[in-house]
Amino acid sequence: MPTKPAGTLYRGKTGMWSWVLHRITGVAIFFFLLVHTLDTALVRMSPADYDKVIATYKGAIIGFAELGLVAAILFHALNGIRVTLIDFWSKGTKYQRVMFWVVIALAVILFAGFAPRHIMNVIHDIELGY
Amino acid sequence: MVVIETPRSPRSRKAAKFERWGWLYMRISGMFLLVLIFGHLIINLVMNGGITQISFAFVAGKWADPFWKIWDGLMLWLALIHGTNGMRTIVNDYTERETLRKVLNYTLWVVCVSLIVLGTLVITTFDPCVDSSVSHTLSVCK
Numbered sequence: 579m580p581t582k583p584a585g586t587l588y589r590g591k592t593g594m595w596s597w598v599l600h601r602i603t604g605v606a607i608f609f610f611l612l613v614h615t616l617d618t619a620l621v622r623m624s625p626a627d628y629d630k631v632i633a634t635y636k637g638a639i640i641g642f643a644e645l646g647l648v649a650a651i652l653f654h655a656l657n658g659i660r661v662t663l664i665d666f667w668s669k670g671t672k673y674q675r676v677m678f679w680v681v682i683a684l685a686v687i688l689f690a691g692f693a694p695r696h697i698m699n700v701i702h703d704i705e706l707g708y
Numbered sequence: 709m710v711v712i713e714t715p716r717s718p719r720s721r722k723a724a725k726f727e728r729w730g731w732l733y734m735r736i737s738g739m740f741l742l743v744l745i746f747g748h749l750i751i752n753l754v755m756n757g758g759i760t761q762i763s764f765a766f767v768a769g770k771w772a773d774p775f776w777k778i779w780d781g782l783m784l785w786l787a788l789i790h791g792t793n794g795m796r797t798i799v800n801d802y803t804e805r806e807t808l809r810k811v812l813n814y815t816l817w818v819v820c821v822s823l824i825v826l827g828t829l830v831i832t833t834f835d836p837c838v839d840s841s842v843s844h845t846l847s848v849c850k
Contacts, residue, residue, distance in 0.1 A: 601798060608791035615784065615823045618767075622830040625764035625839045632762050641759065648753070651745060658738045665735065692754065699758040 592678040600657050603650035610647055641700035648692055652685040730793050737786045744783045768836035768846055777831050784827040792820040 588594070620628035634640050660677040664670035670677075719727070753759055770776040795816050803809035837849035 604791070604794045605798065608795055611787055611791050612819065612823065615788070615827050619826055619830045621764060621767050622834060622838070628764050628767075635762065636759050644753070644759070648749065651749070655738075655742050655745065658735075658742070662735045662738065695754065696758055699760050702757075703760050 592675050596657055596660070596678050596681070599653055600661070603654040606650050607647070607654060636700060636703040638700065638704055641703070642697075644700075645689075645693055645696060648696070649685070649689050652688050653681065656681040656684050730797075734790060734793060737790045740782070741786055741790060744779060744786070747779070748783060765846055768834075768848070771831070771834050772836070772848065777834075781828060781831050784831070785824055788820050788824050788827075792816050 590597070617628070617631045620631060635644070657678075660674065660681050663677065664674050752762060771780075796813050799809060799812045799816070803812060836846055
């Protein structure tokens with residue numbers, strides 16, 4: 579019996595989603611990099627202004643946004659290894675799907691190690707009155 | 709009218725060479741950035757109170773050692789070029805009008821070069837005693 583056509587929308591499964599996530603995290607990290615280069619440049623001009631800007635990094639809003647930044651960096655870095663292995667390792671394409679889940683697992687484990695520590699540091703600084 | 713080139717239409721030899729170097733650069737710089745950025749995050753965001761320790765004095769302390777100046781300088785150059793080239797790839801994928809594509813890519817490289825120049829000057833001309841009202845607490849300025 580003929581089955582219903584699956585439709586024309588591209589569904590690339592894990593390969594497609596890793597590509598999508600790599601792009602989104604890459605763009606996010608790029609814009610942070612622009613801001614971070616500019617805020618760090620303040621150390622050459624005004625130490626007091628640098629400390630003021632850094633205080634916002636320790637505040638509740640940006641402090642918690644940093645969790646997203648670190649999550650993005652973890653995925654982008656680990657998936658970058660996967661992309662490189664797909665290109666250079668003879669068995670890379672064969673194991674790309676397995677490697678995607680290894681990337682996700684490692685990112686989750688590393689994030690779980692980082693997040694509680696960072697949250698405690700941010701809360702500690704908020705209590706200090708930053 | 710938007711003209712979509714046939715998938716098999718060849719690039720010029722020069723463009724093909726540039727894309728090949730770009731492709732290779734992303735992988736090589738990526739491996740360096742893996743070490744540089746993870747190290748940066750562990751030192752600045754995980755160890756010794758993480759984000760709470762960051763201040764002008766912290767930066768001055770790190771940059772008293774040329775090792776960290778080179779580390780941060782490498783990170784600046786490699787990351788900005790890596791990020792700009794990634795954004796260029798995205799612009800090339802999604803822009804339809806040739807002028808818009810060129811304007812966006814041109815803007816990306818201008819921003820990239822400006823920030824590399826700015827950041828390199830900040831690192832190479834850094835003065836821990838630039839502001840007497842803050843740096844009097846630093847032992848190097850006494």
